[in-house]
Amino acid sequence: MLITGFPGTAKTTLSGAFAEAACRRGERTMFVSFDSDSSEVIRNLTSVRIRLDPYVRSGCLRMISARTITGSAESLLVRIKTFAEQHRARCLVIDPVSALSKAGNESTAHGVAERLIDWAKAEGITLVCTSLIDELSGHTNGSGPLHISTLADTWIHLNYLVQAGERNRGMSIIKSRGTAHSNQVRELILSDAGVTLADIYTAGGEVLMGTLRWEKEGTERVAKEVAEVEGKLRRVSLDAEEAVLEVRAKSLQTELKAKQVEKTLLARTTESRKGELSRRRARMRELRGADGGPAGRKLK
Numbered sequence: 605m606l607i608t609g610f611p612g613t614a615k616t617t618l619s620g621a622f623a624e625a626a627c628r629r630g631e632r633t634m635f636v637s638f639d640s641d642s643s644e645v646i647r648n649l650t651s652v653r654i655r656l657d658p659y660v661r662s663g664c665l666r667m668i669s670a671r672t673i674t675g676s677a678e679s680l681l682v683r684i685k686t687f688a689e690q691h692r693a694r695c696l697v698i699d700p701v702s703a704l705s706k707a708g709n710e711s712t713a714h715g716v717a718e719r720l721i722d723w724a725k726a727e728g729i730t731l732v733c734t735s736l737i738d739e740l741s742g743h744t745n746g747s748g749p750l751h752i753s754t755l756a757d758t759w760i761h762l763n764y765l766v767q768a769g770e771r772n773r774g775m776s777i778i779k780s781r782g783t784a785h786s787n788q789v790r791e792l793i794l795s796d797a798g799v800t801l802a803d804i805y806t807a808g809g810e811v812l813m814g815t816l817r818w819e820k821e822g823t824e825r826v827a828k829e830v831a832e833v834e835g836k837l838r839r840v841s842l843d844a845e846e847a848v849l850e851v852r853a854k855s856l857q858t859e860l861k862a863k864q865v866e867k868t869l870l871a872r873t874t875e876s877r878k879g880e881l882s883r884r885r886a887r888m889r890e891l892r893g894a895d896g897g898p899a900g901r902k903l904k
C-alpha cells in the first residue's frame with residue numbers, strides 16, 4: 605500500500621494509525637522511519653492520540669530509525685529484511701520509501717523497491733510505504749519517481765485544498781486492486797481527539813472543506829432540526845384532531861343508543877295502548893250487550 609502526499613499531509617500519521625491498528629489486532633509490526641528518530645515519531649503521533657509506546661514495550665512493535673543507517677539501497681533492503689525476519693513482522697511500514705532513492709541511483713532504487721514489494725508479498729507481509737511528493741514538480745521525491753505506484757496494490761493520495769483562507773487536507777484512493785473503492789475525496793481531520801475522515805460537501809460545483817464544510821454542516825443540522833420540530837408539531841396536531849373525532853364518535857354512539865332505547869319504548873307504549881284500546885272496546889261491547897253478554901242477558 606502506497607501513501608503519497610505533499611510535506612505535512614499526514615503520511616507518517618496514517619502509517620502510525622496503520623501500525624497501531626495492526627498491533628491492536630496482535631499482528632507483529634515493524635516501523636522503519638527514514639525521517640526521524642523512533643522516539644520523535646512516537647511523541648509526534650501521541651499528539652493525534654496514536655499510542656505506539658505500549659506496543660513497543662510489549663514487543664509487538666519494533667521501531668527502527670533508518671536515519672543513522674548508511675549504505676546503498678541494496679544494503680538498506682537487506683537490513684530491513686533481516687530486521688523484519690528477526691521480528692517475525694506481519695506488517696511493515698517504510699516511511700518514506702522515497703528515501704531509498706537517495707541511497708543510490710534511480711534504477712537501483714527502482715529495482716530495490718520492486719524487490720521489497722515482491723519479498724513482502726511472498727512473505728505475506730502487509731507493507732505500507734509512504735512517498736513524499738514534491739509540491740513543485742508533482743513527482744515523488746528524489747531524482748525521479750520510484751515507479752512504486754505501479755507496483756502497489758493500493759494507492760492513497762493526500763493533498764491540500766486551500767480555500768477561504770484555510771489549508772485543509774484531502775484524502776482519496778487512486779487505486780485498490782480487486783476492490784470497488786470509493787471515488788470520493790474526503791477531508792482528513794487531525795486533532796487532539798485523533799484522526800478522522802469527514803464527508804466533504806459540494807456547493808455550486810465547489811468542494812467545501814474545513815470551516816466552509818463546518819458551516820454547511822451547521823446549516824444542514826439546523827434545517828434537519830427544524831424539519832424534526834415541524835414533524836413533531838404536525839403529529840401533536842393530528843393527535844389532537846384524532847382525540848376530538850374519537851370524542852365525537854363516542855357521543856354519536858351514545859346518542860344513537862338513546863334513540864334506539866326511545867324507539868323500543870315507543871314501540872312498547874304503542875303496543876300496550878293498542879291492547880288497552882281493544883280491551884276497552886271489548887268491555888264496551890260487553891256492557892252494551894251487543895254480543896249477548898251478561899248485560900244483555902240481564903235485560904231479558
Ligand SMILES: Nc1ncnc2c1ncn2[C@@H]1O[C@H](COP(=O)(O)OP(=O)(O)OP(=O)(O)O)[C@@H](O)[C@H]1O
Nearest residue numbers: 610611612613614615616617618651652794795796
Ligand atoms: N493535535 C493535532 N491537531 C492538528 N494537527 C496536528 C496535531 N498533531 C499533529 N498535527 C499535524 O500533523 C502534521 C504532521 O503530519 P505528518 O508528520 O504525518 O505528515 P507527513 O506527511 O508525514 O509530513 P512529512 O512530509 O514532513 O513527512 C503536522 O502538520 C502537524 O501540524
Ligand SMILES: [Mg+2]
Nearest residue numbers: 615616639699
Ligand atoms: Mg512524515
